[in-house]
Each structure stands twice: as C-alpha cells, then as structure tokens.
Amino acid sequence: MKPNRKQLKRRLILMLAIGLFVSVLLIARLAYVQFYLGGWLTDLAEDSWARDVPFEAERGEIRDRHGETLATNISAPSLLVVPSQVEDPAHAAVEISSILQKAEDEVYEKITEQQSIVRINPEGRKMTPELADALRSLDLEGLYIAEDNRRYYPNGAFLSHVLGFAGIDNQGLTGLEQYYDEELSGSPGSVSFYSDAKGQRMPGMAERYVEPEDGQHVNLSVDEQVQKIIERELDIAEATYSPDGAIGIAMDPNTGGILGMSSRPDFDPEHFQDVPPEIYNQNKPVWSQYEPGSTFKIMTLAAALEEEVVDLDEDRFHDPGHIEVAGQRLRCWKKGGHGDQTFMEVVQNSCNPGFVTLGERLGEDLLFDYIHEFGFGEQTGIDLQGEGTGILFDPENVGPLEQATTAFGQGVSVTPLQQVTAVAAAVNGGYLYEPFLAMEWVDPETEDIIERKEPVMKKQVISEDTSQEVRRALEHVVAKGTGKGAFVDGYRVGGKTGTAQKSSGGRYLKDNHIVSFIGVAPMDDPEIVVYIAIDNPKDTMQFGGVVAAPIVGNVIGDSLRAMEVEPREDQLEKELDWTDTEPVEIPDVVGLPLTELHHASYPLEIQTEGTGEYVVSQSPAPGSRVEQGSTIRLYLGDKSQADD
C-alpha cells in the first residue's frame, strides 16, 4: 500500500501541474488574441459590421488647352434603401413610388428584399436634385440619399469621338474617358453605419466616413476655338455635299499636340444610344484607313529632296499624260498630260508620271524606307484606343509597278492621323512627333498642374533645309497649283490635294472618292497642319482641290486668327485664274473730304455712317486686302474731328 500511496500523490501533483500549465497557456493565448491580434481583428470585425453607403468620387473634368470645360459633372444623387431598417415598407413604397413614378408593387418588392442595401433602378439612380430633396424630406428610416453625379458634356456632339463618354457608373466607355479612366475616376469613399447581423443599426456606434478621392482634371492640347471651327466647317460640308462621312484634324506641327479632331457622322455623348454602335465606337481620324491619294506625294517629294535626286526649279519633266511602268501604262489624272514642266510644276500640278519618275530615281528601298521613317505602317501612339496601322505593300511583293503607284499614293492604305503626323514632320524641320491629346493633369483640390506632357520627338526624318524646300513647294501648290482653294491671304498656306478612289472587294468604285486636302500655315514657321477629308461628296466634281481645299483654307484662316497668329507681309501671290478676282488693297481715306471720294472709283461698295463732310475713321483698316466689291464703312464727322 505504501508505494501505491506515493505514486498516487506524485500523479496527483502531476495532474495539478498540467492543469496550471493549461491555465497559463489559455491566459497567454487570450493575451495574444486580445493584444497582439487585437488591432487586426478589430479592423476585420468593423468591416464585417459596416454597411457601406457609397460616396462617389467626382470624375475629373476634361478641358481644352485654355481651361475651357469640355466634359464635367452635374450632381445626380442616388437613392439607397436598407430594407431591414424600413419600419413600414407598405407606407414607404407608396411614398417612394409617387415621387419616383415607379409602380408601387415593384418598389415594395425591392425594399423588402433580403439584402443589406438595395437600389431602385433606374428611377432612383442619378436623380435630379429635386427628386432627391423630395425623398430626403420624407424623413423615412432606412432611406439614404447618396451623393453621386452624372457626366455632362456642355457642348453636346462637340469633339464627341475624342472625348468618348462615361457610363451610368461614371466608368469611361470610349474615347479619352476610357483611355484615361483610371486617372479621371479617382476612388470612391463611403459613409458606413454599423449593422447587426440582421441589418439593424448596432446600438451605440457612430458612423464611419471615408472621404472619396476625386479624379484628376485633364487639359487637352485641343483648342476649343479651333475645334469649333472644324465642327462648323464639317457641318457646312455635310449640308452642302451630303457626303458618306467627313474627317477633320488639326495639329500643332511643333509638338504633335492635337488642336482639333472631328468626324461625321457624330453623336451626342449623353445620348450615344441613339446612334448605332459603329458610329460611337469608330473614331475615324485614327481608326479608318484608306488610300491617301495625292497627299501622299508629299512623302515622295520630301524623300527625293532629302536624297537630292531632284532640283525643283532646274530639273524639267515632260508629261505626255501617261508613263510606262513594267509594261503597264499609268495615266496622269489630266487627260493629255501636263506637257513640259519644271519639277516644281510637277508638284503644283500633282502630276502622276512626274512622281513616278521621282520614285524611280529614289529606288524601291529608299522610297519605302522613308515611308516607314515617316511613321506609316505602325500606330502613331496617340492616347486613344482603336488606332489603325495602315497597310503597305509587303516588301517581298514590291515590284516596279507597286513602287510606282506608291509614289503617287495608290495601293497603300494609311490613317488620316498618320498623314497629318507625317506631313507635320515634313514641314516642321523634319521632326516626327508622337501625336497626343492629354497635355496637363490638374489636381482637383488645388487646381495645380501635377504633370505636364512633354512632346515626344521620335526622330528626325529629313533635314531642316529639305523641310524648308518642302514648305516652298507646298506653298506653290496653293498659290499656283491644284490647291488654290486653300489660299488664305496673309497666312502663307501650303498644302496638297488628295483624291482617292474608294475600293470595295478589291475593286475601285466608280464615281466614289474620298477627297482630301492637307494644309499647313504659315509656311515660314508652320503653326498648324489641317487635314480635311470628305467621303463621297455629292453633286460636285470629286476633286480634293475643289471640295476639301476651300474648307482647309477656312479652317486655317479662322484658326490662325483665333490663335492670334500675326499675318505675314511677304507671301507667294496667288496666281489668278478666270474665276478669281484680284484682291483690292483698302486705301487710307481718313481725313479726306467726302467730295473727294465721289471722284474716286474704287472697286468697293461705300457705306457711310454719321453726318459730316470729312471721313473720321474707316473699316477695314487701310492696307487690308479684300475681294473686289466688298463694302468699306466710313464714319463721317467735321474737319476738326478728322484732324484729331
């Protein structure tokens, strides 16, 4: 018995030791959970109790280069209902349905759902502030009015393809809204209340507010004035020619910044559903690709000048109206040809055989090298989705015939933006830039500029001297050649026409052309490149020089005036043909007696205002050049006033 008793004691003490050890273990673990894991567990627990009422961030504005608003937000609150907090759903359903104009039983069904938070779509989503106020004044438990906003485009269809639009959740769906969605959208905040597991407010706990972070504003390189001019001109063109479509681009050749970009048909971003998806999804200036036609000759010209295979003034070319290439006869657009001419005249006349010859002088490799160097065959890198690359001949399949047609812009396919970017490089001193839209990012709180886009110069394609010669040639085209329609007095416009036959299923369509013109001004120091293309204009000669050139002229003239670019003194004077009249220089008549004017015979209409014998002031100012038959206004007074 004795040893047994001893063993019992030993084992009892062992049991006590184990028990105490377990107690220490439990207390240690309790401390670990409550102190070490406490903070982490508290965060998790609070998240599990919190029911978030979202507090939307305000989407960043899109503005033009001068800060004019192009896309903004207007307050549009949303209704949220916490079903478990609604005390009398039947009564609430009646009230809500009468305010939102929604069937009562649908509202009732919604606000009695087994959900922590429900929305009443679409009536209770992004409401007018008046509806929100009405709901707020009901003062019903379980109803929350969440601050929210709706995208608003103050100028309607203006710049719509570039801006794109945002959806119901303010998420960017197309255009810049999509491309820069992350930067523009910011991050949402919330107001949270703590709820028990059955959805009731937990007693004695305050609400938690997480502030939303608003999206950044973006200033585009787009100039609202230039864009308005383009939109206006495209509207007029649509009305005049009923075309299948139209495209307009304006670029700052010194940075690659887009000054304006538009196309037809267009759409209103707030009612994009009214048009077929292909209209709002296809931003034609960057998406569409087609045969450029003669505008492409600028590339051939620039390459030939850079490689010094031609002297525009000294070298001569005889155009019999066609040229033989690899047994094929390629015709000039002009029946009978242009006859004997300098190569400057070849450019002015847009003479196809002349350009084929330039292409032959360059050779296949050099010609295509330059085309690639100018950025064709790849995306330009503009900050928009859905850019096309264009289609060039596969190098392995290029024979003399392909080389010849490429030299005057047939058989290749390019995007409008590629052409504008390449021409900008040809005239700006030879520098190929990456085109862009977003210029500056602006802090929504402070309005400070956070980030400024530096122009990206990809490479120098041709020399400054060559570029200058290209500018001289293009100014000749407008002053003396096929581009006269684009002439703007005082702004030294240069440019090149383009007329491309549209093809379908590998065949050219009859009497169906995309007529285009690409213009640059002022030629001594280019500030703008403008491209206009009209797709299948009706009831007109389908020539770029006839249809597109005058539109480019209007856009350039008005834009440069809006951009406050000084008119130039010396310019290449326009060569007149029988439809043109010589411009009249306005004489200085201030101070002259009215009687003297009666004897003069200016080719102008004279209109007088005021009474008196002497001219006090005049409009337009002396030295201005106007068309014959324009009106000059004279303000009359007595001699003393005139002498002042």
Added chain:
Amino acid sequence: MESNQMFKQVDRWLLLVTVLLVAIGVVMVYSASAAWAEYNFGDSTYFLKRQLLFATLGLVALTVMMNIPYQTWRPYLPLIMLICFILLIIVLIPGVGLQRGGARSWLGIGAFSVQPSEFMKLAMIGMVAHLLAVRREHMSYFGQGVFPLLLLIGTAFGLIMLQPDLGTGAVMVITAMAMIFIGGARILHFVWLGLLGVVAFALLVISAPYRLQRLTSFLDPWSDALGSGFQSIQSLYAIGPGGLVGLGFGDSRQKYYYLPEPQTDFIFAILAEEGGFITGAIVILLFSIFMWRGIRIALLIDDPFASFLAVGIVGLLLVQVMINIGVVIGMFPVTGITLPFLSYGGSSLTLMLLAVGLLLNISSQLRSV
C-alpha cells in the same frame, strides 16, 4: 447542529469560487442572450430567468449533497449506472429523444428537458472511482485492471456517439482516462493505448480525409470563413476588439446575431469582449483555484474512493474548461462543449453544482486542514 458544523469545515475557497463563477455566469448569460432572447421570444430576460432557476436548483442540489456523507451514494452506484445506460438507450429512440442541432441528446417535454449524457458523465466518474478503489491491486495489470474499465467507458462512449455528441463523449473519456492514470495504471499501458488511438485516428482520416481538414481548419478559420471557420471567426471578432478592459458590460457587438447562441458554448467570447483580458484572465484564475482546491482534497483524504471521486470532478472541470476556452480563443477545433458554471444550460449547471456539493462533503471529512 451536526450539519452546521460540517458546513464550517467545508473548503471555503472552493465554495466561494463556485458561487462567484455561477454569479458571473448568470450575469453574462443575460448580457450575451438578451438580443437573441428578444428576437426569438420577445423577452430579453428569457434565458436569464431560466438560468437563475437552474442556478437555484443547482445550489439547492449543492447544499443537499454537501450535507449528506458522500459514502451514502456508493452502494447505489451500480444502480445509477444502469439507469444512465437505460436513459442513453431511450434517448436514441426517435420520437422519444428530442433532436436539437443534429444530435438526439435530450429527454423531456418542451422547454424543460435533460441530457442523459450529462448524467452519464457524472455517474461514470463515480463508478470509475468506485472500481479503482475496489480493484487497486489489479490496476497494474491490463487484463484484470484496466481492460474492464475500458470496456465500461467504451460502451458508454459508443452510446453517446450514436446521438451523436462527440463533445460530451470525449470529455467523459478523457476524464475517465485521467482517473485511471491517477489510479495506478502503468505508463506503458497508456503508451499502447496512445498508439492504438493514433492508428485508429489514422484509419479514420484515411477513410474520410475531410475529417483531418475539419480538425485543422481552426488553425486558419479564414480558409473556410462561411463554413467550418465561421464560428471561430465570429468568436475572434468578439475577443479581438475586447482589449485589456473590454467594451463594457452589455456593449458586446458580436452578440447581435453574429455569434450563434452566444450564451452557451461561446459565453467566454462575450465575456472577453465586454470585460476584456482582465475579466477573462480572472475567470481562468478562478478555475485554477477550483482545481488547486480539488486536487488538494484528493491529496489529503484517506479514502481512495473519495480521492478518485475528487480527481474525477476536477478532471471533468479541467477538461471542459480547456476545450471550451480553447475553442473560443482559437486553439481548438469547434466542438460543442459548455463552459462549467458559466454557460447557459440546465443539465450541465445543476449536475456540475451537484458534483461540487459532493466535493465539498469530501472536504468536510478531511482529518485535519
């Protein structure tokens, strides 16, 4: 006069600790259950009132047992054992046994029902103590000593597992094994039994691998946050924010329907949430004091039967505390075991207090204190 004298000689520490724990329990049952009681019965004091009733019944039982010499019950142990076996069989009969939460564990009518397995737990302790005392010389032999006991325990465990109620069954088996160990069984026997257990466990896992996953899921409850990990996570969400001093009495958040039935198995979570680490540690200390006093009684009493009985009662308490709090603070897989004295529940509270009464009576018969 005589009973009064006995009362003076009972272990006052033990009595004090017990009453304190029961009082804390009643208060916490109220706080933890008020939201659910209001929601289910429209009366926030529903569980409080019943727990008060059980506590009163239990304290009466404690007083009675304390005043009747523990030896009185020893001759009736085989009979009590038999009745418990019969009840365990009856409870399995569909229509007679009441099913709650997937286990057919209750006998009785409506709200007032009892758990035969709770009775069996106590009866088994008494029976094992009796047999250990009678057959002390044989305990170093497996065949004559240990094996008959294992047979008895195994049979009861098997019946309880048919309900099934793994928690109660496990508590009974572990307690009984501890008693056998204290009663003089050889360490070697336990090594063999342990190996046998490992093999059995391995077979179970091989036959159904999900069992292992269920057992280990408590290590990372978030791996199955809505399934097996749900209760663990909700329990931790209560304890974590409690911190040092807690959120204050009545201010638990997890009791608002996040933690299922917070007044029973997870009462310690609400206690640590409202009362913080301080209250939690105090409760664990009180249990330690109980254990210390209980073992002390087992050490000092001459009668081996009383000694083993005391060990059994302390063991019962220790195992339940360890498992219950272990589950609540994420050290143990979730099993349905109540916290002695604190958890809401009629059978467990009254029977536990009855057992304390027995222990107190033993303490009153110590020769010298």
